[in-house]
Every structure is written in C-alpha cells, then in structure tokens.
Amino acid sequence: MDSGAVNAHRLLWVDLLDTPGEPPFLTPDWEILVASSLGEAETLLRDPSIMVGVFSLRPDSLEHLPALGRFLQHHGTREWLALVEPDLLWDPRVREILRHWCYDFHSFPLDTPRLEVVLGHAFGMAALLAQSSIPSCGSGEEDPLTGESPSMEQVRRTICKVARVAAPVLITGESGTGKELAARAVHEASPRAGKPFEAINCAAVPASLIQSELFGHERGAFTGAHRTRGGRVQAAHGGTLFLDEIGDLPLEVQASLLRFLQNQTVQRVGSDHEDKVDVRVVAATHVNLTDAVKEGRFREDLFYRLDVLNFEMPPLRERDGDGVLLAHHFFQAFARDRSARVKGFSASALEAIRRHPWPGNVRELINRVRRAMVLCENRFIQPEDLGLEDALENTLPQASLEAVRAEAERKAITRALRTCEGNVSAAARRLNVSRITLYRLARRHDIPLQGQTTVKS
Numbered sequence: 001m002d003s004g005a006v007n008a009h010r011l012l013w014v015d016l017l018d019t020p021g022e023p024p025f026l027t028p029d030w031e032i033l034v035a036s037s038l039g040e041a042e043t044l045l046r047d048p049s050i051m052v053g054v055f056s057l058r059p060d061s062l063e064h065l066p067a068l069g070r071f072l073q074h075h076g077t078r079e080w081l082a083l084v085e086p087d088l089l090w091d092p093r094v095r096e097i098l099r100h101w102c103y104d105f106h107s108f109p110l111d112t113p114r115l116e117v118v119l120g121h122a123f124g125m126a127a128l129l130a131q132s133s134i135p136s137c138g139s140g141e142e143d144p145l146t147g148e149s150p151s152m153e154q155v156r157r158t159i160c161k162v163a164r165v166a167a168p169v170l171i172t173g174e175s176g177t178g179k180e181l182a183a184r185a186v187h188e189a190s191p192r193a194g195k196p197f198e199a200i201n202c203a204a205v206p207a208s209l210i211q212s213e214l215f216g217h218e219r220g221a222f223t224g225a226h227r228t229r230g231g232r233v234q235a236a237h238g239g240t241l242f243l244d245e246i247g248d249l250p251l252e253v254q255a256s257l258l259r260f261l262q263n264q265t266v267q268r269v270g271s272d273h274e275d276k277v278d279v280r281v282v283a284a285t286h287v288n289l290t291d292a293v294k295e296g297r298f299r300e301d302l303f304y305r306l307d308v309l310n311f312e313m314p315p316l317r318e319r320d321g322d323g324v325l326l327a328h329h330f331f332q333a334f335a336r337d338r339s340a341r342v343k344g345f346s347a348s349a350l351e352a353i354r355r356h357p358w359p360g361n362v363r364e365l366i367n368r369v370r371r372a373m374v375l376c377e378n379r380f381i382q383p384e385d386l387g388l389e390d391a392l393e394n395t396l397p398q399a400s401l402e403a404v405r406a407e408a409e410r411k412a413i414t415r416a417l418r419t420c421e422g423n424v425s426a427a428a429r430r431l432n433v434s435r436i437t438l439y440r441l442a443r444r445h446d447i448p449l450q451g452q453t454t455v456k457s
C-alpha cells in the first residue's frame, strides 16, 4: 500500500497470520510496506529509511515466536510495535517478546488514531538512535572533506541524507573535485560503515579484464586464470562498491552490472551459477552520462538504475574561500616534507590562490602546494613557488600603486638572482643598483641571498 505522500515515513507491516488481513488506513504521513513472512520483511529492511515496524500476534501466529524473537533481535535498531490479542498477554513467551523488543504494544481491537500517535513517537526515537550511530556525517572530527563554503555545506547535508538510504548514488563533478572522498563519506555515514569499501577505477582497468575484476572468475575461465577468484563486488559484501569513471565501463560489462543491480547477484566469468551479494553501489563520473546515453556509449536502463540519488561535487573555483583553507590544510599535512624555514604563505600567494581558476581542482592544489613547499627558498611561499605568478597579473592594476611597485620590484630581484645563479654582485649589476641596495631590498622583500653574512654594508 503506497500512500504516495512526499516525505512520508516508511512503515513495515509484518503480517504472520495464515490469512493476512489488510493493514489499517493511516494518514498520508505513512507509507506502509507489507511483508507476509519474516523473509519478506528481511528483504524490505535492506532499506534503512524504514525505521519503524508493526507486527501482530494472534493465536495462529504463535508458532513463529522463536523466529520472530531472532528477527527482532537482529533488527534492534528499529522501533517495533506489537498488536496483540488480549488473551495472549498472559503467555510468558509473548510477554518476553514485548518486554525485550517492543517500543509499545496495543491490544485488539485496533485504535488507529492512538496507533498513529505511538508510531510517531517510535519513529522519532528511531531517528534519534540512528543519528547518534552515524559517526560525523560530515561535521565532526572524522570529516575528511575540508571546506566551509556554502556549496560544501550543501554537499555535506546531501551526503547525510543519501547515506541513510540503500539506493545507488551517482556523484558527478570535474576531475579532482573529491568525488571518491565524497563516496567514502557516504559509506562512513551509512549503516554500512565498518564494512568493506571497495573502490575501482573503471578507466584504469583494461577492458578485457574488468568483467573478471568486478565479478570474479572460475579457474580455467581464460588463459592465465590459474585459480578461482572472487571479484570486487563480492569483496564489498555488506558494504559499498565505488565505481569511479563509470562512463568508461565497456557496454558488455554494463549489462552484467545492470543484472547485479537488479538482482543483487553475481556470476563469475566461466561459472553457470549466481551468488547472492548485499552491496550498495556509489558511482562517479566526470563525463556527462546523458550525452553518453544519447551517443550509445552508455546503457539508458543502467543510467536510470544508477541515477536514483545524485549530487555534484562543485568545482574548487565555486567554493568561496575553500582554496585558501585547503592550502593551509595541506601545508600542515605535508609538514614532514617541508623545510623548517618555510613558515606559510605570503599574502600575494594567498591572493594568487584565490584568483586561480583551478581547472584540476583540489588535486591540482595539492600538487602545487607540495611542490612549493619543497622548492620554496623564502620563509613564505610566493606565487612563483606555486607557479601562480600569472594569476596576479590582471589584478595588479587594481592594487595600490605602492603594492604594484613592490610586487614588480620583488619579481625583478628574484628573476635577476635566478638568472645570475644567486651571485649578488652580478644580479646588482644587472639591476643597475649597488650591492648594498640589493641587500636592503632583498631584506625588505624577504628574499634570501647567498653569502649574506659575509658582506659588510
């Protein structure tokens, strides 16, 4: 029964009677999913958004009590309500179930308004419990995603939401924006945290090997298959499979992936039977999959299977202030690589970081900061150390005349020293100033000079 209401709370109705009855008519706040066996209930509960369940106990359902007890124990993070025939309340086995595993119970006949009130309370309690079991959901110490811009805050909120639902997730975004990191964050914030997170880059595995890499193979299935091997999908059992660059998956492998998503089964290459798996898929792409579908490179049915929940990692140039924050973050992280002399970023380097469009996104920023920390010869990283001197070019005319002159002076001195391989006398001649003036200017601009201590002014 589907109430069809947007944002309705999902409720599992477990009916173990030989002749199951209809669930009651509840307000559209509830979407009722009916299971007529514990097996069916088990399958439906793969959906973590179902946080509340109801089951009824009548004389003809007593044979199921032992199995019901095990089932409730296994799903103890949900809140359960029992509807009980009044006579059964004296049965010690029934009392045991109510005492240990139920949030509340009702005796027949059913009082629907009262039931709904209690269901609301039970849902609230289950939601609280679920929240406290989600580690940081993007805001605590474990949060791997650095960034405080509004667009990153939005990403965090989305991660928290999609983490709770079992459906596939599709993450889009330019290369280097942190799609894999976001996929890990989804996994860590989901009930699958602590279970395997298997990541595979579909573009990096040769097309001939990807089928067996994903689904495994039997011994002798192809030349070189010396032993039977499980694939990455099976390795992710209970957890999450991250398929990076999904747009590069060959068409024949797309068919197997679709089958796996539909049935949650895998078939090894060379095998004629299928194994059941429980894996959540998170996929990422930097290409437009809609275009790939139009061009026949990507199966439309697979696209719709994957595109159930989606979000985009914003490019770094659209994350206000995050470039500088990330630069400081990686500066600290690479502390071991840096010379103790390097204290941080100069004001002009930070300005260059703000101005640069970062086509390679966070990955480019990491590489530039790491290189600058190794190459920097000053106490503070300069735009040139980051290879970002051009980023300031257009901005200089807007700065004060004094700042423009200082920046030009600093650049000219640095360039002359580099050309003269650090020889101060030669650089001074080239700049048409005395050595003493060059020493004074170098000190003002924090530019180290060779043999500085031996020269008397």
Ligand SMILES: Nc1ncnc2c1ncn2[C@@H]1O[C@H](COP(=O)(O)OP(=O)(O)OP(=O)(O)O)[C@@H](O)[C@H]1O
Pocket: 144, 145, 146, 147, 173, 174, 175, 176, 177, 178, 179, 180, 181, 182, 244, 284, 286, 313, 362, 363, 366
């Ligand atoms: N917000 C962030 N905070 C800290 N590190 C980040 C952040 N975003 C990305 N990174 C780092 O940047 C690098 C690139 O990130 P990642 O591999 O997740 O990007 P991607 O979008 O999956 O790239 P590609 O499309 O090329 O596979 C990684 O080293 C990752 O740890």
